[in-house]
Amino acid sequence: PEAVIDAGVGAGGGRMREFVESEILARFGDGSARVGLGALEDGSVHSVEGDIVLTTDTHVVDPPVFPGGDIGELAISGTVNDLAMMGATDPIALTCGLIVEAGTPESLVTDVLDSMAAAADRVGVEISTGDTKVMGAGEIDRIAINTTGIGRVTGEPLQAARLEAGDRIVVSGPIGEHGLAVLSAREGFDFGGDLASDVAPVNDLVRAAMAAGTVRTATDPTRGGLAMALNEFASSADAGIAVEERAIPISEAASAAGEVLGIEPLDVANEGVAVFGVAPDDADAVVDALREAGAPDATIVGEVLTDHPGRVVLDTGIGRRYLAEPTGEQLPRIC
Amino acid sequence: PEAVIDAGVGAGGGRMREFVESEILARFGDGSARVGLGALEDGSVHSVEGDIVLTTDTHVVDPPVFPGGDIGELAISGTVNDLAMMGATDPIALTCGLIVEAGTPESLVTDVLDSMAAAADRVGVEISTGDTKVMGAGEIDRIAINTTGIGRVTGEPLQAARLEAGDRIVVSGPIGEHGLAVLSAREGFDFGGDLASDVAPVNDLVRAAMAAGTVRTATDPTRGGLAMALNEFASSADAGIAVEERAIPISEAASAAGEVLGIEPLDVANEGVAVFGVAPDDADAVVDALREAGAPDATIVGEVLTDHPGRVVLDTGIGRRYLAEPTGEQLPRIC
Ligand SMILES: Nc1ncnc2c1ncn2[C@@H]1O[C@H](COP(=O)(O)OP(=O)(O)OP(=O)(O)O)[C@@H](O)[C@H]1O
Numbered sequence: 171p172e173a174v175i176d177a178g179v180g181a182g183g184g185r186m187r188e189f190v191e192s193e194i195l196a197r198f199g200d201g202s203a204r205v206g207l208g209a210l211e212d213g214s215v216h217s218v219e220g221d222i223v224l225t226t227d228t229h230v231v232d233p234p235v236f237p238g239g240d241i242g243e244l245a246i247s248g249t250v251n252d253l254a255m256m257g258a259t260d261p262i263a264l265t266c267g268l269i270v271e272a273g274t275p276e277s278l279v280t281d282v283l284d285s286m287a288a289a290a291d292r293v294g295v296e297i298s299t300g301d302t303k304v305m306g307a308g309e310i311d312r313i314a315i316n317t318t319g320i321g322r323v324t325g326e327p328l329q330a331a332r333l334e335a336g337d338r339i340v341v342s343g344p345i346g347e348h349g350l351a352v353l354s355a356r357e358g359f360d361f362g363g364d365l366a367s368d369v370a371p372v373n374d375l376v377r378a379a380m381a382a383g384t385v386r387t388a389t390d391p392t393r394g395g396l397a398m399a400l401n402e403f404a405s406s407a408d409a410g411i412a413v414e415e416r417a418i419p420i421s422e423a424a425s426a427a428g429e430v431l432g433i434e435p436l437d438v439a440n441e442g443v444a445v446f447g448v449a450p451d452d453a454d455a456v457v458d459a460l461r462e463a464g465a466p467d468a469t470i471v472g473e474v475l476t477d478h479p480g481r482v483v484l485d486t487g488i489g490r491r492y493l494a495e496p497t498g499e500q501l502p503r504i505c
Numbered sequence: 506p507e508a509v510i511d512a513g514v515g516a517g518g519g520r521m522r523e524f525v526e527s528e529i530l531a532r533f534g535d536g537s538a539r540v541g542l543g544a545l546e547d548g549s550v551h552s553v554e555g556d557i558v559l560t561t562d563t564h565v566v567d568p569p570v571f572p573g574g575d576i577g578e579l580a581i582s583g584t585v586n587d588l589a590m591m592g593a594t595d596p597i598a599l600t601c602g603l604i605v606e607a608g609t610p611e612s613l614v615t616d617v618l619d620s621m622a623a624a625a626d627r628v629g630v631e632i633s634t635g636d637t638k639v640m641g642a643g644e645i646d647r648i649a650i651n652t653t654g655i656g657r658v659t660g661e662p663l664q665a666a667r668l669e670a671g672d673r674i675v676v677s678g679p680i681g682e683h684g685l686a687v688l689s690a691r692e693g694f695d696f697g698g699d700l701a702s703d704v705a706p707v708n709d710l711v712r713a714a715m716a717a718g719t720v721r722t723a724t725d726p727t728r729g730g731l732a733m734a735l736n737e738f739a740s741s742a743d744a745g746i747a748v749e750e751r752a753i754p755i756s757e758a759a760s761a762a763g764e765v766l767g768i769e770p771l772d773v774a775n776e777g778v779a780v781f782g783v784a785p786d787d788a789d790a791v792v793d794a795l796r797e798a799g800a801p802d803a804t805i806v807g808e809v810l811t812d813h814p815g816r817v818v819l820d821t822g823i824g825r826r827y828l829a830e831p832t833g834e835q836l837p838r839i840c
Pocket residue numbers: 182190194198207209210211212213266267268297298299300301302561562583587727728840
């Protein structure tokens with residue numbers, strides 16, 4: 171019979187200690203913390219100096235394994251990316267807060283932990299502390315993971331409020347892939363293997379962009395998609411943002427899936443894309459640097475305006491319209 | 506009809522922005538962060554220097570409102586306490602990672618957010634960043650909250666590995682109240698209002714103890730209770746721990762509830778107790794300081810031995826036996 175997680179693993183006694191020793195310590199905790207995971211203390215301790223970014227996300231994606239990735243890779247990438255979007259491209263440490271449903275196959279949990287460890291290793295960040303809770307059968311759907319991260323930012327933190335008129339808007343890659351791939355998988359559609367999540371840490375891209383020019387802000391267009399991210403830029407900067415629709419990279423598979431599902435690629439989550447606001451004179455250099463750093467589709471899609479404060483103006487090629495933030499009536503559990 | 510949380514609140518669009526603006530920003534975020542919650546950025550930024558403690562806990566307590574507190578007060582206290590147990594008694598910032606079941610009454614969520622804000626205010630810590638996910642009806646039981654915290658520790662971090670033979674074991678207050686109160690509420694037992702959770706931030710107690718003498722380690726005996734905490738001390742220190750059973754403060758209500766429920770008070774979670782390992786000559790001063798700081802039942806319960814490495818030796822008054830770690834077969838969703 172398949173081994174499953176039972177309630178005892180979350181009860182804080184010997185059963186949990188065994189789980190932590192055999193499944194967690196075997197995978198996580200290599201690092202340079204002053205007090206690391208191996209001490210099994212109340213927390214980890216890190217010697218730092220300067221400006222520290224703190225960010226958190228809980229991941230509840232359904233299904234937990236999807237074309238192109240799984241909830242473990244997503245949980246690490248998501249938090250690494252949020253740190254990077256503030257300018258902290260070399261994260262110090264991440265936490266792992268697990269909630270597991272009693273009865274979940276142990277193999278799902280260990281596969282997800284493997285993915286977390288692999289993604290953290292790739293980035294070179296340690297998972298230094300965590301928590302494991304088990305809820306009853308039917309009280310949570312399989313697995314949810316919170317990851318919280320800390321990282322150091324040198325210089326001015328990246329912030330949308332720093333955007334200035336004339337700054338160029340740069341996207342690092344094709345838009346809409348993650349959300350459309352997850353929704354397709356959930357609905358049972360198959361786009362011939364062409365559509366997969368873009369989930370990936372993009373801290374390297376942000377580092378490359380910052381080295382190539384003056385990056386004023388960056389964000390990962392996750393829930394709400396590029397449309398939400400651009401509206402947030404406009405709102406935080408109290409400026410207009412002009413975007414050229416035909417410049418936005420969208421794959422054929424994503425376009426096709428969007429039409430079948432009745433969903434706008436601009437409105438759905440990306441998990442391996444960065445959107446930048448860059449000083450005008452540096453925009454070409456930043457695009458070149460991104461392309462060299464592994465983002466061949468990086469491109470300028472728009473710029474910051476002096477008028478239309480708080481609004482995104484989309485040039486469709488045949489005219490202009492405001493690009494609204496998605497309302498959020500649909501699309502639960504995308505990440 | 507009662508207002509409820511629906512899936513749109515978790516979808517990352519306008520509905521989520523409205524929730525964050527009206528329910529989150531109204532309660533959280535007052536603080537001294539360099540980039541705070543109000544910026545609604547990808548994370549918050551904090552200027553720090555030195556050794557930073559990082560700790561995380563997800564809270565899934567059932568029921569979410571229980572005698573003596575609720576999941577919101579628990580989520581703040583739990584993470585403030587884990588920071589304090591490493592020596593970081595003045596936390597810098599906390600995160601708020603919400604998962605809400607679609608259909609949950611909005612009033613439950615806002616009550617819980619009120620409790621979080623009140624507890625954070627009491628401690629003087631800001632909630633500087635967060636995340637909100639909504640799962641479908643039946644996919645999560647009402648509400649779960651992850652809180653992750655950072656705090657600065659000056660001097661040597663508190664660690665069980667620092668315990669030395671002869672060190673005294675001090676507990677700050679009565680044992681078993683939280684776990685027994687929650688279990689009683691869940692089972693529908695009523696102990697005449699005498700039994701309530703002890704949930705509270707105890708960072709003030711840790712600060713007072715550290716000021717009064719050499720504190721080598723501290724822990725909050727949450728899941729697994731005092732029995733687990735003492736076994737962890739013994740294991741991390743690779744030393745024996747002798748404990749006098751009659752010295753352990755346990756209320757009459759907790760004893761009675763433990764008998765009715767068939768549960769050992771030493772095995773269940775406390776959420777407002779600290780257990781310390783203190784240099785022998787300073788133990789009386791630490792106890793006095795704790796009593797003055799608002800813990801009238803603080804007392805010495807044992808000491809670190811040279812023999813019985815890794816074991817807890819309980820003196821029952823009529824003899825001695827090893828106090829085992831609870832296995833964790835029972836007691837899900839206590840915190
Ligand atoms: N999923 C996990 N990933 C990484 N580390 C974990 C995980 N679960 C537990 N740990 C580690 O195991 C140790 C024990 O965790 P535990 O949650 O019992 O500590 P605690 O927070 O002090 O107790 P409680 O959760 O009952 O308040 C800690 O050092 C913690 O960092």
